[in-house]
Amino acid sequence: MSGHTSSPVGRSATGTDDVVMSLENVSVHFDEKQGFVDSLFNEPRRVKAVSDVSIDIPENDVLALVGESGCGKTTLGKTIIGVQRPTEGSVSYRGQDVWDAKDGVGDVTIPHGDIRKALQMIHQDPGAALNPNRKVLTSLEAPLERWDPEMSTEDRRARIFALLDRVGMEPPQDYAHRYPHQLSGGEQQRVALVRTLLMNPDVILADEAVSALDVSLRVETMDLLLELQTQFNTSFVFISHTLSNARYLAEKAGGRIGIMYLGEIVEIGPPDEVLNDPQHPYSKVLRWATADLDPNEQEMVDPPVRSIDIPDPVDPPSGCGFHTRCPEAREACKRSAPDLDAENAAPGARCVACHRTDPTHEYWNSEPLAGTEDTTTPDVGGDGR
């Protein structure tokens, strides 16, 4: 843990009352599995999936986390909805620490069961998320039976049918008696969505919820998600590796986009600012990587990075994690890690973790790193040489 306490990003203007989830200085580390003999002599290799992230999720909020695979976006998402225990830092739901509630430590004001119910998740592959041997109705009844055993069968079914109808699966009686393989990918995703909505959750984590769907279905599914977000007053955390999907969701809902790199949020803010005027060099790289439809606008230029491969997360670079690939990196970037500097920012305003945003930083007087001036030729071999 790097010691400094940064205040969470994006606190809403009305204060902390409507903050559903709050993460403070959260880090998640994973130890790699070792054999017995190996464990006697060596420390386990430790992957820092998330390091020192502080963020708030207000009510009715949409946050889209974007980054390359291995950047920790899924781990951070799972930590936000309280299914991944952080190695350091705290996760709280309406002021109650989620993991204290789970362990029964201190005064528990909100029981863990209620927290669990309020935080739900939609997985990437809807086919794998539904039991193939169960009818849709059986899969959907299970959570209601678990959390509300008193409810009568009629009420339960009425509620399920109403929700199926709401997500456009008509007639619901017909769909409810089908098996998952009798549904299309888009329909399976809707069933998974209904299953989370039955719990009236406060936050839904949607992990790459549209990337498995066909191109022509994506916009439709995203529209449905946003429609339900407003109707049910739910906050959504979307995880995406494509900037264009993240932009669609965040811009339409008036939410935020968070760009992640090697376990840290490097830039976060309103989509038009982050996308149209990216400040962090890594955000610019992602912007470059997103193809433009107009063939004349997107000549095949070399990527604005010095190496196209990501460093090993087990042994992340010192200082700023991006300095090994950053076209603007200088000596100062190797020594000190930039801060997202959210404490001084206005609520919901864009924050950037880069020395270049500070005009008085020693960065401006330090030497550029080798290879940064000729940004047109990426480093050979990535992490190889």
Place this chain on the structure above:
Amino acid sequence: MPRERHETGRDASDPIVEVRNVSVTYDLENRDAMVLDDVSIDLRRGEILGVVGESGSGKSMLANAMMDAVEEPGITTGEVRYYPESDAAPINVLDLTDEELRELRWEEISMVFQGALSSFNPTMKIRGHFEETLKAHDYDVEEGMERARELLSDLYLDPDRVLDSYSHELSGGMSQRALIALSLILEPEVLLMDEPTAALDLLMQRSILSLLDDIKQKYDLSILFITHDLPLVAGLADRLAILYAFELAEVGSTEQVVSNSQHPYTRALLKAVPNLDAPLSTMQPIEGTAPNPAHAPSGCHYAPRCPLATEECHQEQPPWFDVADDQRTACFHHDEAEEAVALEPGVVDA
């Protein structure tokens, strides 16, 4: 710095592979399932042809058919002609014996599949794959390995490190690049790429694409690039072919297809793809779903979802219409498409 868009390979009279009336059918119990329906297209010498289609549109079948590699019990009919030299007599790929096919594949026409991890043998080092391939095709191994090192360096890989690794020790992007190098080791003329970047991150996808452009120039390749991602290939391909439900909807130069498409499906697809620049309101889904191969409509396959469809479209398959220089469209109502499925100016002219 932006590279020049190379005009090579725009010569329509010099195809390297001609695909004529190729269909692939699977004999099901009661009826035939047609997964590729009477497709005719040329791959021109030195061009990059982008084939765009949604999942299940038959785009992988097209690549497989070009190497006569459709798996049993699929039946490929039609003609695939390969011209090794501009004036040489064509080789009829679908008539070759097994031995002749073995020589054609990899040495003349090579293919890169999606998902490098499943293309490499997990118990063999990358070096072993190169050596095995060279030996199997009676190439000089030492000379071949020199070429392998050069190819790997061209793809921004460290040859020594990659050759001495197992595929699981490389990242997804590195093993996919190693696979591209492997596909080029026997110096083929034609490279068929089936979603070669689909499992990768955007940054790696785009980086590989910009490398492909270099590789194509250096090794004089003709490339068929199959993808579901239209914006991805738009910056790379010289021409685009749009597949919908087992048949070609439109073929033309990339600029024409992207900014001047005359087919309602292509236009709807352009609108359905989220991108960063267009206003959100212009992005709209395509209503309905694609047909099942066993129940393909008798007329135009897009008719059930098409806003322009008339009785004629449901009854008859539309012929090709030459709608512009080097652009053809299979739609009876191609002259109305522009109006019916309007693209906001911001989408392409931004």
